[in-house]
Amino acid sequence: MRHLRLVPDVTSIDFMRYTRFWLIVSLVGVIGSIGLLATRGLNLGVDFRGGTLIMAATPEEQPLSVWRDVLGDVGVGEVGVTEISDDTGQGRHMVLIRLGTADMEEGAAPAVDATRAALSQAFPEVQILQVDSVGGKVSGELVRAGFLAVLLSFLGIMVYIWLRFEWQFAIGAVLSLIHDAIVTVGVFSLLQLEFNLTIVAAVLTVVGYSINDTVVVFDRMRENLRKYKKMPLKEVMNLALNETLSRTIMTSLTTLIALFAIYWFSGPVVHGFAFAVIFGVLTGTYSSIYVAGATVLWLGVKRDWSKPDASAGTQFGGAKA
Amino acid sequence: MLQFPMWKNVAIVLVCLAGLVVAFPNLFYDRVERSNDARASLAAGAAETPELAAEAAGWPEFLPSGLVNLGLDLRGGAHVLVEVQTADVYAERLEGLWPDLRDRLRDLRDQVGTVRRLESAPDELRIRIGEPSGMAAAEEAVRAASQPVISLTGASGRDFEARAEGDVLVITLSEAEKVAIDRRTLDQSLEIIRRRVDETGTREPTIQRQGEDRILVQVPGIGSAEELLAIIGKTARLSFHPVVNRTTDAAATPGLDEVVYPSMDEDGVYYVLERRAVVTGEQLVDSQPTFDQNGLPAVSFRFNPAGGAAFGRYTADNIGKPFAIVLDGEVISAPVIQSHIPGGSGIITGSFTPEDSTRLAILLRAGALPAEIRVLEQRTIGPELGQDSIEAGRRAAVIALAAVGIYMILSYGWFGVVACVALLTNIVLIFALMTAIGATLTMPGIAGLVLTIGMAVDANVLIFERIREELKTARGPARAIQLGFEKAFGSILDANVTTLIVAVILFMLGSGPVKGFAVTLGLGILCSVFTAIYVTQMIIAGWFDWRRPKAITV
Numbered sequence: 046m047r048h049l050r051l052v053p054d055v056t057s058i059d060f061m062r063y064t065r066f067w068l069i070v071s072l073v074g075v076i077g078s079i080g081l082l083a084t085r086g087l088n089l090g091v092d093f094r095g096g097t098l099i100m101a102a103t104p105e106e107q108p109l110s111v112w113r114d115v116l117g118d119v120g121v122g123e124v125g126v127t128e129i130s131d132d133t134g135q136g137r138h139m140v141l142i143r144l145g146t147a148d149m150e151e152g153a154a155p156a157v158d159a160t161r162a163a164l165s166q167a168f169p170e171v172q173i174l175q176v177d178s179v180g181g182k183v184s185g186e187l188v189r190a191g192f193l194a195v196l197l198s199f200l201g202i203m204v205y206i207w208l209r210f211e212w213q214f215a216i217g218a219v220l221s222l223i224h225d226a227i228v229t230v231g232v233f234s235l236l237q238l239e240f241n242l243t244i245v246a247a248v249l250t251v252v253g254y255s256i257n258d259t260v261v262v263f264d265r266m267r268e269n270l271r272k273y274k275k276m277p278l279k280e281v282m283n284l285a286l287n288e289t290l291s292r293t294i295m296t297s298l299t300t301l302i303a304l305f306a307i308y309w310f311s312g313p314v315v316h317g318f319a320f321a322v323i324f325g326v327l328t329g330t331y332s333s334i335y336v337a338g339a340t341v342l343w344l345g346v347k348r349d350w351s352k353p354d355a356s357a358g359t360q361f362g363g364a365k366a
Numbered sequence: 367m368l369q370f371p372m373w374k375n376v377a378i379v380l381v382c383l384a385g386l387v388v389a390f391p392n393l394f395y396d397r398v399e400r401s402n403d404a405r406a407s408l409a410a411g412a413a414e415t416p417e418l419a420a421e422a423a424g425w426p427e428f429l430p431s432g433l434v435n436l437g438l439d440l441r442g443g444a445h446v447l448v449e450v451q452t453a454d455v456y457a458e459r460l461e462g463l464w465p466d467l468r469d470r471l472r473d474l475r476d477q478v479g480t481v482r483r484l485e486s487a488p489d490e491l492r493i494r495i496g497e498p499s500g501m502a503a504a505e506e507a508v509r510a511a512s513q514p515v516i517s518l519t520g521a522s523g524r525d526f527e528a529r530a531e532g533d534v535l536v537i538t539l540s541e542a543e544k545v546a547i548d549r550r551t552l553d554q555s556l557e558i559i560r561r562r563v564d565e566t567g568t569r570e571p572t573i574q575r576q577g578e579d580r581i582l583v584q585v586p587g588i589g590s591a592e593e594l595l596a597i598i599g600k601t602a603r604l605s606f607h608p609v610v611n612r613t614t615d616a617a618a619t620p621g622l623d624e625v626v627y628p629s630m631d632e633d634g635v636y637y638v639l640e641r642r643a644v645v646t647g648e649q650l651v652d653s654q655p656t657f658d659q660n661g662l663p664a665v666s667f668r669f670n671p672a673g674g675a676a677f678g679r680y681t682a683d684n685i686g687k688p689f690a691i692v693l694d695g696e697v698i699s700a701p702v703i704q705s706h707i708p709g710g711s712g713i714i715t716g717s718f719t720p721e722d723s724t725r726l727a728i729l730l731r732a733g734a735l736p737a738e739i740r741v742l743e744q745r746t747i748g749p750e751l752g753q754d755s756i757e758a759g760r761r762a763a764v765i766a767l768a769a770v771g772i773y774m775i776l777s778y779g780w781f782g783v784v785a786c787v788a789l790l791t792n793i794v795l796i797f798a799l800m801t802a803i804g805a806t807l808t809m810p811g812i813a814g815l816v817l818t819i820g821m822a823v824d825a826n827v828l829i830f831e832r833i834r835e836e837l838k839t840a841r842g843p844a845r846a847i848q849l850g851f852e853k854a855f856g857s858i859l860d861a862n863v864t865t866l867i868v869a870v871i872l873f874m875l876g877s878g879p880v881k882g883f884a885v886t887l888g889l890g891i892l893c894s895v896f897t898a899i900y901v902t903q904m905i906i907a908g909w910f911d912w913r914r915p916k917a918i919t920v
Contacts, residue, residue, distance in 0.1 A: 048919065049776040054834070100751070153744055154592040154599075161590075176591065176746040183447065183742045187877070194875040201867040209860055243810055246872060246880045250817065250887070253868035257821070257861040261828065264857040292831040295777065296824040299770045303820025306766035307813050312758040314439070314751075315813045322817065 051298075052291040060286045060334055061279045061342060067335040074328075075224055078231020085234050090241030091177050093191075095184040097144040097153050099160060100129075100175040100313075102137040103168050112140055115167040121156040129313050139174070139313065153178035191245040195226060198249060202256050210263055211347065217340035218259050221332035225255045229325045238317055247318045251325025254300065258293065259333040265289050266341070274348065282338055297330050368848050368907040370900075378900050382791055385798035391431055392797055398433055401425035432801045436586075437808035437882050440756050442749030443586035444594040448739040450555045450579050452548045455737050456539055457488035459547060463511075463526065463537065464491060470507045471495065478504045484534065491537040498533040505530060508537065515542040548579060554736045556581055559598045561732040566597060580742070591744035601694050601738050602729035604647030606677070607639035609688040609700050630696040631717045637697045639690050644680045649673025653730035655723040656713060663723040664713045667730060674710020682706040691716075693726075759812035766819045767793075774823055778830050781920050784905045785826040788897040792822050795893040796886065805889075808882030818890030824861070825898030828854040834920045843918040844910065851903055858895065866891050 091098045109126050116124040125143040144156055157176055164171045179187075199219055207215035226248050233240050265285035273281060301323060308319035370378070391398045404421035408414060425431060438445055464483060471481040471493070479496020486492040495504055505528050512524040525543040529536050539547070556575055563571045563585060572584040588594050610624055613636050620626050620638055629635040651670050658664040669677055680689075681703050690700040691714050698716040718726070771789065775782035796815065800807065833850030840846040869888035876884050 048779050049773075054838075153741070154595050157590075157744075158592050161592075172748060172750055173590075173746070174748045174751040176744075178591070178741075178744045180742045182449075190875045190877070194871050197875070198868045198871045201871065202864050205860075205864055205867060242877070242880050243883075246810060246876065246883050249868050249872050250814075250883075253865040253887070254821065256864040256868070257824065260860045260864055261857045264860055268853075288835065289831075291834075292824075292827050295827045295831070296821070299773060299823050299827070300817070300820035302769045302773065303766040303816050306762045306769065307816050310758055310762040310765060311809075311813065311816075312755055314755055314809045318810065318813055 050291075052294050054291075056287045056290055057283070058287060058290070059283055061283050061338065064335065064339045064342065068339060071224055071332070071336055074228045074231070078227045078234065081231050081234040085237070087230070087234050087240040088237045090239045091143070091179045091184070092242040093184050093188050093240065095179050095181040097157060097176065097178040099142040099144070099157070099173065099177075100139060101142060101164060102139045102172045102174055104137060104170050106138040107140075107168065109140070111167075112142070115163055116142065116160065119156075119159050119163045121159055137172070187242060191242070194245065194249060195252070198252055199223070202252075206256075206260070206263070210267060213341050213344040213346050214263050214337075216344060217337040218256060218263070220340050221259055221329075221336035222252050222255055224332045224336045225251050225325055225328045228328050229321055232324055233321070238320065241317070243315065243318045244321050247321035247325070250322050251329055254322070254326055255329030255332060258296070258329055259337045261292065262286060262289055262333050262338060263341075266338075270346065270348065278342060278345065278348075282342055286334060286338065293330060293333075297326055300326055368844060368851075368903070368910060370904060370907065374900075375904055378904050381896075382795070382901065385791070385795040387430055388432060388798035388801050389794050391425075391429065392434055392801065394425070395433060398425045398431050402431055402433070434797060434800045435804060435806040436752075436756075437806045437811065437879060438584050438586060438745075438752075439747050439809045439879055440752045440759075440807065440812075441586040442747050442752035443584065444588045444591040445743070445745040445747075446583045446591050446594055446598065446741065447576070447743035448581050448583070448598070449742050450552055450581065450735075451738045451740060452544075452551045452579055453489070455547050455551050456544060459539060459543075460489070460491045460526075460537065466511060467491075467493065467508055467537070470511055471504055474500065474503055474507055489538065493535040493537070494533055495535060496533075501530045501533070501535070504535055508535060515540065515546050551736045552579060552581070555739065558733050558735050559583060562597050562728060563594075565728045565732055581739070587749070590746045592746075595741060595744065596725060597728065599739060599741065600729055601735045602647070602726075602732075603694055603734040604650070604730055605643035605692050606645050606680075607641075607643050607690045607692055608680075608684070609637055609639055609690050611638040612636075612688075612700070613638060627690070627692055627695055627697050629700075630693070630698050637690050637700060639692070639697075643692075644689070645669060645673045645677050647730055647734050649676075650730055653727045655720070655727045658713060658715045662715065663718040663720045664715045665718070665723050665727050665730065666713045667711060669710035671710070674708075677710050677712075678706065678708045682708075755809045755812075759809065759816070762816050763812065763819065766816045770819055770823060774826070778920055780909075781826075781830050781833075781906070784902055784909075785823055785830070785898075787905060788826060788901045789819065789822060791901050792890070792893045792897040793819070795897065796889045799889050799893065800885070805885045806882055807886070808879040810879045811882035811886045814883040814886035815890065818886065818894065821865075822890060822894035822898065825854075825858045825894055826902055828857050828861075829898070829902065830920050837918070837920065843915060847906060847910065847918075851899070855899070858899065862891050862895050 109128060112126040113124065116126065121144050127141050129139050129141055142160070144153075144160065157178065161173060164173070199222055202222065203215045203219045206218045229248055229251055230240070233244065262285055265288055266282055269276075269281045269285050273284075276284075304319050304323045304326065307315055308323065311319065400421045401424040404418050404424075408418060408422060412418065468481060468483070471478055477497065478500035481496070482494045484492040484494055495501065508528045509524070512526050515523055515525050523540050523542045526537055526539050552575055556573060559581060560573050563573060563583065566588075568585050568587055570586055572582070574582045576582050583594065583598060585594055610621075611618075614634050616628075616634075616636055618626050618636060618638060623641045624638055625641050626636050626638050629637065649669050649672060650667050652668045654666050656664050656666040668674075685703050685705060688700045688702045691698045698714060701715070714726075767789070771786045774785045778785065793815070796818070799805075829850050832854040833846050836846040836849040836853070837843065840849055866888060869884050869891060872884035873881055873888060
């Protein structure tokens with residue numbers, strides 16, 4: 046029986062040919078994202094902005110204007126209502142209600158209670174699925190913790206790669222991670238999707254996936270560098286990329302299969318999460334080649350791998366060629 | 367060469383079997399949970415009813431009964447993060463120092479002259495003395511009253527400090543005392559909140575301290591965070607004060623040692639009361655919801671002997687005068703004392719609903735919080751959403767598993783089947799580990815699990831791709847398989863360690879659901895390395911020894 050092969054056994058694609066072009070693409074992506082963040086900013090969720098978010102559902106669809114009318118009379122300040130799709134197959138009509146950045150000095154309880162009462166009076170069958178109120182003090186801390194988490198993981202990964210490979214690889218890897226994180230956040234700014242704590246977890250997942258992909262390519266490069274001592278660096282990299290191409294495609298596909306299963310079947314709570322990671326898997330795969338690989342190519346590496354590097358835990362390749 | 371030594375094979379099989387045994391009760395979650403609950407309440411001394419016995423018997427006793435904890439977002443319930451206002455207690459502590467210091471200074475009247483307390487910020491006590499020349503003696507007398515503070519760091523000091531500013535003696539609490547107060551206040555608040563939540567009879571509440579001055583309360587199954595806050599948010603400080611005056615003037619200026627409190631029910635009515643309480647809620651030993659003689663909801667109370675004696679003495683001496691029942695700075699009611707009340711018990715009336723009286727009785731029984739608390743975060747997850755999330759997560763997991771499995775088998779044939787076995791083992795092991803360490807499964811956690819399904823096959827993909835390559839050059843399939851495993855190992859290790867770094871950082875810095883995601887991601891990585899390398903190699907080696915194929919296709 047012949048097995049399914051999306052990638053031929055032997056490929057010789059010249060990945061490193063248009064690095065300059067891809068460099069520009071990457072830069073446009075990163076600078077564009079930063080520009081978007083500076084001008085449009087993020088649609089911050091209650092985790093980071095403070096305030097109250099209520100997820101409610103009714104069996105029949107109610108126009109948003111009706112929701113707004115009902116809530117306008119509650120006297121809890123400005124109220125935003127948006128519709129969300131319910132993909133859990135319950136046939137409900139769900140909305141997200143955002144109560145202004147409620148001052149938590151006295152707690153959000155009065156506003157939430159008033160809203161609850163008004164809703165169940167207007168729509169007797171309404172279900173209040175979820176209520177989140179976060180005070181300004183905590184939201185500020187959550188923002189800091191999120192930033193710190195991303196920075197620390199960059200640092201941890203950089204140190205590990207530096208120990209296991211060479212500093213050029215560490216720089217390449219971290220640049221590609223920065224690229225992925227910024228571009229993923231940039232897409233959230235572009236599409237104005239809600240950015241909350243789960244999305245920070247998603248960005249870190251993307252970081253984890255991207256580094257995984259990068260490391261596999263680096264590993265093969267190191268092996269080839271030992272094996273082919275005279276081959277130009279560019280060709281060594283191309284060879285490594287071609288050799289790992291089948292695996293790269295395979296793993297991205299299995300991961301994407303799982304992610305689409307989450308995206309389509311897991312309900313609204315993790316929708317944004319799945320979206321962020323799907324996007325991130327694509328950028329992560331791209332950046333492993335065109336940011337991480339290109340950076341190493343540009344920085345150059347030491348070619349004398351004859352003396353086994355004591356810090357590189359496992360040695361193989363070389364002698365067996 | 368390809369085969370592991372026997373002991374290793376046995377160990378691998380044992381680990382997998384143990385995982386299966388620990389994880390499988392999760393398949394019968396409801397039944398096991400109800401049985402566990404019933405057993406727990408029987409063990410706690412509940413009367414054995416047929417229903418309870420039937421539920422307990424719902425799951426055989428000899429089978430393992432550990433379960434993965436379901437997070438609040440899957441179970442439904444309320445989550446509240448509060449901050450204890452410990453600074454309130456500093457002011458109270460200083461307030462408490464005043465009578466003693468006053469007496470000590472008055473004993474030195476001939477040296478320090480008159481002693482008067484000045485208005486001041488709440489974090490200090492300002493005392494003016496008539497004779498500035500006696501300041502040194504005053505300082506000495508005041509310092510003699512301070513107590514040593516024993517702190518954990520060993521850096522002990524006195525509990526308060528005194529300094530002179532002209533003819534004013536300024537008393538402030540020392541840092542060591544503040545730290546000690548913080549800790550004591552938080553401990554007491556935790557204890558009181560725990561008692562109050564326990565009184566409501568909800569199962570498995572989580573009450574944890576967070577950081578310096580915060581408490582996290584999670585109660586599954588409760589209707590809303592607002593409901594929870596009605597129980598834990600109130601300070602519930604009860605006291606009985608003599609009434610000086612009843613007024614409608616909010617700006618009424620109280621005399622020395624008097625306070626003005628608003629009425630709870632009557633708008634615009636204020637009471638001027640003596641600051642000093644006759645008795646306080648601390649002297650209560652019991653409190654129950656009840657009804658007064660008119661059949662209206664009320665709350666009964668009983669004092670301890672000391673409180674009862676004080677209460678009895680006061681009522682005997684003040685028949686015909688009103689006295690006020692004050693809760694958290696509001697006057698519930700101010701009845702006129704009709705007769706001497708001996709025995710130290712009575713009822714509080716006011717315009718209560720039956721729910722109010724039940725709640726107030728719980729609060730009084732559990733005791734007052736030592737300081738006010740401020741809500742930082744409150745979240746409610748409806749039970750419907752939790753159930754939907756579990757269903758949705760299960761569906762996503764099954765679909766992901768099936769799709770990834772089919773894809774792997776199409777791509778790698780028999781080797782793909784082996785990878786599927788490894789993947790299933792991986793999921794079983796993740797559940798077993800989560801059950802064993804008591805980790806909590808959240809919705810992002812389920813997402814992490816599904817994602818693991820996609821990413822865990824990576825290690826197998828790396829190995830299989832490597833075997834394919836080695837088949838082209840190596841001598842014979844056995845050698846190719848062996849080289850495939852050997853050479854892929856470095857990549858697998860590096861790739862997974864870096865991802866593990868991310869999972870660990872997420873776990874350390876994340877909160878709530880995100881932490882749940884980090885747990886499944888991290889455990890997924892650990893288990894996937896084990897299953898992809900050991901389980902896969904064991905199966906393939908066994909198969910190879912058995913079939914001895916001349917050529918293989920991967």
